[in-house]
Amino acid sequence: MASPAQIRLRMRGIEKSFGPVHALAGVDLDVAAGGVHALIGENGAGKSTLMKVLSGAHQPDAGAMTLDDAPYRPSGPLDARRRGVAMIYQELALAPHLTVEQNIVLGREPATGGVVDRHAMRRAVNEALARLGDPELHPSDRVADLPPGLRQLVEVARALFGDARVVVMDEPTSSLSRAETERLFEVIDRLRARGVSVIYISHVIEDVRRVAQRYTVLRDGRSVADGDVPAAGAPEADSFGATVIEAMAGRRLDAVYPRVPHEPGEVVLEIDALSGARLPRAASLALRRGEILGIAGLVGAGRTELLRAIFGLDPVREGRVRVAGVSDAGAPPRDRWRQGMGLLSEDRAREGLALGLSIADNLTLSRPAARLGIVSRSDRDRATRALADRLSLRFRDCAQPVGQLSGGNQQKIALARLLHHNVDVLLFDEPTRGIDVGAKADIYQLMGELAARGKAILFVSSYLPELLGVCDRIAVMSRGHLGPARPTTDWSESSLIEAATSVAHG
Amino acid sequence: MRIASLLGPLIGLVLVSAFFAVLEPDTFLSTYNLQTIAAQTVIVGLGAIGMTFVIVSAGIDLSPGSVIALASVVTALALRDGWSPSMSALAGVASGAAFGLVNGALITGLRVVPFIVTLGTMGIARGMATWLAGEQKIDAPPHWLASVMEKTPSHAWLLVAPGTWIMFxxxxxxxxxxxxxxxxxxxYAIGSNESTARLCGVRVPRVKIIIYTLAGLFAGLAGVMQYARLTVGDPTTALGKELDIIAAVVIGGASLEGGVGGIGGSIIGAFLMSVLADGCTLTGVPNYVQEIVIGTIIVVAVAVDRVRSRRRA
Structure with missing residues (x-):
């Protein structure tokens, strides 16, 4: 353990409540000077709340923080930045129409009497860029023209421009190619060498192992595990992934991913060289009854576009889809539902659910409980109640707007729509994003039961442990190309990452 | 829950009525005046029924004022040419429905926002009405059509104009x-989230075309009523009526963001508009005051709804 003098940031017993919800119930975090500290946890574990406390966006209810042994209690984000704590958000907070340089200095333009001092600005920006190790960033490039990886570096440069002592990175690699990720890691190494501390939020175990020296796992607003990240080849390195996952979930691995035995049957969905307007590119696959087929890949690899093209939400440029004995080159969603196919959208709020519409209407929208165009409310509510029971879902009233439910329960309603329609082929796009561990386990359990009943599931996810834990076979998508589906036992987290990033490299 | 959503507009209507009843107890509460209000609500009320569908689907229709004028001209022309009153009325309604169909087809076919499409057809319908009427009012024998909008119905047991009952x-x-x-x-689903509707296999374009055709149909019927009231086809009539109609729907609790609203509320909103107009006339308040009051009520109604929906969430 590092001696106190080397601790850059110390957080002790941090608590924060929002009404009855204890978002943080006592978090301890020590970040060494010039160290990379991984902060790991499920969605809703309290990571973002903790970082908002750190950045001054939230005031903690209890607990204390010190920065280089001085009491630290920022009054707001601006104060935190002045003290040297910089945040790099997941949703890039850049102005796309401005140049790299303008973005870096945004809000802190060196000026005399309101007139921007261009020379001082250029000098400071070049200095910040140099500290990144001179990447191929030009101060006059428009941010909109940069690939995502370089945009990320603009954010890092912006943090360095303010002489940051602590830089927080929130899921920084989720949309980066392998080369971009590697470049970011090199930048992080360089920051570390200069004595900057980095808090690295991620749940990609491989990334954590590559870049971090220490880790802390958050669950339900508490720090539940911490320690040194084992070096490659160390005896505990192999079990590190399992240790972290179990700490995140608070239960044994086999309880997180319940296995319901199921046997693959005949092929129900065949995709032949399917190409969309941009993505995917000539993707082919065959999905069997009673099978869960996972699709891994980076954000932007074209996995969502593949599902949307299959389902007729996006136009198909070339190729064929064969389902329920019918082969076509793209049919609208209405036909897909009729052929016994359903899609669970990755974006609940914007597409998956009409949040203002009632629970019952959302659930039955694809197949209203109606005769001669007139809705039978009793039938509709009965169907809703029955499915709610099956998914152990409780709510006051079927007529309640679905937006009033929690994220996990909303997702269950979106999923229940597919069960109500009794489809044979289920297309799941990130079904567990943004929901709590309990709801996740319920969904995994349900997927297993569906497969056991002969349903076929195409399962897109960015969270590798769940793919490895749930799927029978996994295929990897990279830059619109879909690789061959291989049995899950042939894959590991690192080989999936390898496959997801290898083509993207070229 | 649905009844509760009518409470706000209803309280507004009662308050405004009570205000005028206290101010002008003898005239405002007279049978004749109440009958006048009932008859005057018909035009905006019918338009508001169609507009409710449009606004619930997160759309807007700016054409009903012009379509009312067009339908009144079409009805009058048909009567002048010797068509039977019912066939003439049907022609008026059909002309409105046709315009609604065009609105729907343009919105879904060209993917132009409803505001712009109906802004265009608002001008087109007004121009066509003027053209068909030869830039003048069309006098035609109304036959029994005029009785539909009689403030004091010839069958006394009806209490109010038949047109009011048709609207109800x-x-x-x-x-x-x-x-x-x-x-x-x-x-409702399209208005609440069009992407969800599409995902669930709803034929969004088809539903939208039906919605705008319905709105046109109701505007056409309102035009026939307007003819029955004036007994002339007037291409300059109902100027700006679309704003009264939209106001009635919004006062009735609908959200311009879509997904929220109901027919009952819109009818109450329409009554509120005509009570205001009537009360201001009775008390001798100048027109401009009336406009200021109505404008204020719209803003207040929407602001109140905002606060309520925020508390619900």
Missing amino acids: GLAVVAGFVLTRTVFGVQT
């Missing part, structure tokens, strides 16, 4: 369609 009857039917049919649920 259609409101009940439209209310049923909007809340109890698949089409109605799909209308």
Whole structure:
């Protein structure tokens, strides 16, 4: 353990409540000077709340923080930045129409009497860029023209421009190619060498192992595990992934991913060289009854576009889809539902659910409980109640707007729509994003039961442990190309990452 | 829950009525005046029924004022040419429905926002009405059509103009369609989240075309009523009426963001508009004050709804 003098940031017993919800119930975090500290946890574990406390966006209810042994209690984000704590958000907070340089200095333009001092600005920006190790960033490039990886570096440069002592990175690699990720890691190494501390939020175990020296796992607003990240080849390195996952979930691995035995049957969905307007590119696959087929890949690899093209939400440029004995080159969603196919959208709020519409209407929208165009409310509510029971879902009233439910329960309603329609082929796009561990386990359990009943599931996810834990076979998508589906036992987290990033490299 | 959502507009209507009843107890509460209000609500009320479908689907229709004028001209021309009153009325309604169909087809076919499409057809319908009428009012024998909008009905047991009863009857039917049919649920779904509707296999363009055709149909019927009231086809009539109609729907609790609203509320909103107009005339308040008051009420109604929906969430 590092001696106190080397601790850059110390957080002790941090608590924060929002009404009855204890978002943080006592978090301890020590970040060494010039160290990379991984902060790991499920969605809703309290990571973002903790970082908002750190950045001054939230005031903690209890607990204390010190920065280089001085009491630290920022009054707001601006104060935190002045003290040297910089945040790099997941949703890039850049102005796309401005140049790299303008973005870096945004809000802190060196000026005399309101007139921007261009020379001082250029000098400071070049200095910040140099500290990144001179990447191929030009101060006059428009941010909109940069690939995502370089945009990320603009954010890092912006943090360095303010002489940051602590830089927080929130899921920084989720949309980066392998080369971009590697470049970011090199930048992080360089920051570390200069004595900057980095808090690295991620749940990609491989990334954590590559870049971090220490880790802390958050669950339900508490720090539940911490320690040194084992070096490659160390005896505990192999079990590190399992240790972290179990700490995140608070239960044994086999309880997180319940296995319901199921046997693959005949092929129900065949995709032949399917190409969309941009993505995917000539993707082919065959999905069997009673099978869960996972699709891994980076954000932007074209996995969502593949599902949307299959389902007729996006136009198909070339190729064929064969389902329920019918082969076509793209049919609208209405036909897909009729052929016994359903899609669970990755974006609940914007597409998956009409949040203002009632629970019952959302659930039955694809197949209203109606005769001669007139809705039978009793039938509709009965169907809703029955499915709610099956998914152990409780709510006051079927007529309640679905937006009033929690994220996990909303997702269950979106999923229940597919069960109500009794489809044979289920297309799941990130079904567990943004929901709590309990709801996740319920969904995994349900997927297993569906497969056991002969349903076929195409399962897109960015969270590798769940793919490895749930799927029978996994295929990897990279830059619109879909690789061959291989049995899950042939894959590991690192080989999936390898496959997801290898083509993207070229 | 649905009854509760009518409470706000209803309280507003009662308050405004009470205000005028206290101010002008003898005239405002007279049978004749109440009959006048009932008859005057018909035009905006019918338009508001159709507009409710449009606004619930997160759309807007700026053409009904012009379509009312067009339908009144078409009805008058048909009568002048010797058509029977019912066939003439039908022609008026059909001209409105045709315009609604064009609105729907343009919105879905060209993917132009409803505001712009109906801004265009607003001008087109007004121009066509003027052209058909030869830039003048069309005098035609109304036959029994005029009795539909008699403030004091010739059958005294009706109490109010037959047109008012027609409006109520259609409101009940439209209310049923909007809340109890698949089409109605799909209308709410499109307004609440069009992507979700599409994902769930709703034929969004088709539903939208029906919605705008319905709105046109109701505007056409309102035009026939306008003819029955004036007994002339007037291409300059109902200027700016679309704003009264939209105001009635919004006062009735609908959200311009879509997904929220109901026929009952819109009818109450229409009554509120005509009570205001009537009361201001009775008390001798100049027109401009009336405009300021109505404008204020719209803003207040929407602001109140904002606060309520925020508390609900």
